[in-house]
Amino acid sequence: MVKGVELRFNSLDGLMLYLTDFGMLFFAIILVFYLIIHQNWKWLILLILSLACSFEITYLLKLIFQVPRPYFSMELATIPLTQAAGYSFPSLHSAFCIGIIPFIPKIFKFKWQKALAFIICLIIALSRPYLGVHFVSDILAGGLIGFLTSKYLIFAEDNLGFSNWFLTQIKTKLEVRRQLAHIVFGVIIVFLIELRLLTPELLLIILFLGLILSFLTKKYQIPFIHKILVLFERPQDLNSFPGKGPIFLVFGAYLCLMFFPLNIAKASIMILTLGDSFSHLIGKYFGTTKVPFNQDKMLEGSIMAIIIATLGALLFVKLSQAFFASLITITIEAIYPKKMAKYIDDNLFMPILAGIIMLILI
Numbered sequence: 001m002v003k004g005v006e007l008r009f010n011s012l013d014g015l016m017l018y019l020t021d022f023g024m025l026f027f028a029i030i031l032v033f034y035l036i037i038h039q040n041w042k043w044l045i046l047l048i049l050s051l052a053c054s055f056e057i058t059y060l061l062k063l064i065f066q067v068p069r070p071y072f073s074m075e076l077a078t079i080p081l082t083q084a085a086g087y088s089f090p091s092l093h094s095a096f097c098i099g100i101i102p103f104i105p106k107i108f109k110f111k112w113q114k115a116l117a118f119i120i121c122l123i124i125a126l127s128r129p130y131l132g133v134h135f136v137s138d139i140l141a142g143g144l145i146g147f148l149t150s151k152y153l154i155f156a157e158d159n160l161g162f163s164n165w166f167l168t169q170i171k172t173k174l175e176v177r178r179q180l181a182h183i184v185f186g187v188i189i190v191f192l193i194e195l196r197l198l199t200p201e202l203l204l205i206i207l208f209l210g211l212i213l214s215f216l217t218k219k220y221q222i223p224f225i226h227k228i229l230v231l232f233e234r235p236q237d238l239n240s241f242p243g244k245g246p247i248f249l250v251f252g253a254y255l256c257l258m259f260f261p262l263n264i265a266k267a268s269i270m271i272l273t274l275g276d277s278f279s280h281l282i283g284k285y286f287g288t289t290k291v292p293f294n295q296d297k298m299l300e301g302s303i304m305a306i307i308i309a310t311l312g313a314l315l316f317v318k319l320s321q322a323f324f325a326s327l328i329t330i331t332i333e334a335i336y337p338k339k340m341a342k343y344i345d346d347n348l349f350m351p352i353l354a355g356i357i358m359l360i361l362i
Helices: 010-037 041-065 092-107 111-131 136-160 163-172 174-194 200-219 225-232 235-240 244-259 262-286 299-313 319-334 346-360
Strands: 294-298
Touching: 010 041, 010 092, 010 111, 041 092, 041 136, 041 163, 092 111, 092 136, 111 136, 163 174, 174 225, 174 244, 174 262, 200 225, 200 244, 235 244, 244 262, 244 346, 262 294, 262 299, 262 319, 262 346, 294 299, 299 319, 319 346
Parallel strands: none
Antiparallel strands: none
C-alpha cells in the first residue's frame, strides 16, 4: 500500500476536519440546489446516478479487499485526527468527490465556478490521507472509480441521449416522480444518520411538524408546499392525508433508530427505500409476470428489488442479514393484501420487519 500523508500543519487541521464530512455534505447540497434552481434536470439525474453507482462499486470492493485503516496497519501506524468506520480501500469520499469533477464543465458556466468546484473536490479527497484515515492508494483507487463511472455515463448520454426519455417519464408519470422522491428522501435520511446529523429526537420533531403541515394543508393551500404535494402526492392522499408517504417514512426511520442497533436501523431504512421503490419502477417498465396473490405487482420488479435492497443494506450489515431481510420483507410486501395496507402502511411494516429479521440473524 502507498503510505499516507505524514506531514501536517496545525493551521490546516480544523479545516480538513470540517471539509472531510460536513464540507462534503454542504457542497453536495449546494450542488443539488444549484441544478434545481437552474432546472438542469438532465445533469442532476446523471450526477446522482453516477455517484450512486460509484458508491456501490467502491463499497463492494471494500468488502472484497478488507484493507484495514492506516492506524490499524503494521506498515503505517498513523495517528489519526478523526476516526472512520469500515475498511480503507478504496475511498468512498474520493469516489464521491472525484466523481463530480467530469460533471463540473457540464454544470457550471463561469471559469471561477469551475475552478472553485474542482478545488473543493480535490481538497475533500486529499483530506482523507491527511487526517490519517486512508492510504494515498485508497484515494487514487476511489477517485479512479468515481471519475471513470462519471465519464462513462456522460459519454453514454452524449451519444445515446437516454436522459430525455427518463425526464419525459418524470414529467408525465406521477408514480415515477413519487418513487424517485421516495428513494432520494430515504437515502438522505440514512446519509444524515450516518453523519450523526439526524437523531431520533430530531426525527420526532420533523414528524410532528409534518403532521401539523399535513393538517393545515387539508384546510389551506399553503404556497410552495401545496405545489410540491400536487407534484408528488396521489389525489386521494392529497384530500385525505397530505404528505402521507414522507410522514410514515420518517416515522418508520424513527422506530428503527429507537428499537434496533444503529447499523441494523440504517440497513432497514435502506431496504424500505430501495426495495419498495424499485419493485414499483422495474415492475412498471419491465414486468411481464404477475406476482401470485397480488395482480398489481410484477415478479421481475420484486426480484430486482431484492437484489438492489440487498446491495443497499450491505453497506451496514453482513451479506446474510442484508439478503434474507430483503428477501423476506420484499416477498411479503409483494403479496401484501390491499385491505391490510389501509391499516398498516408499508413504510412502517417493511423497515420494522427487516430490522427484526436482521436481529435474529446476528
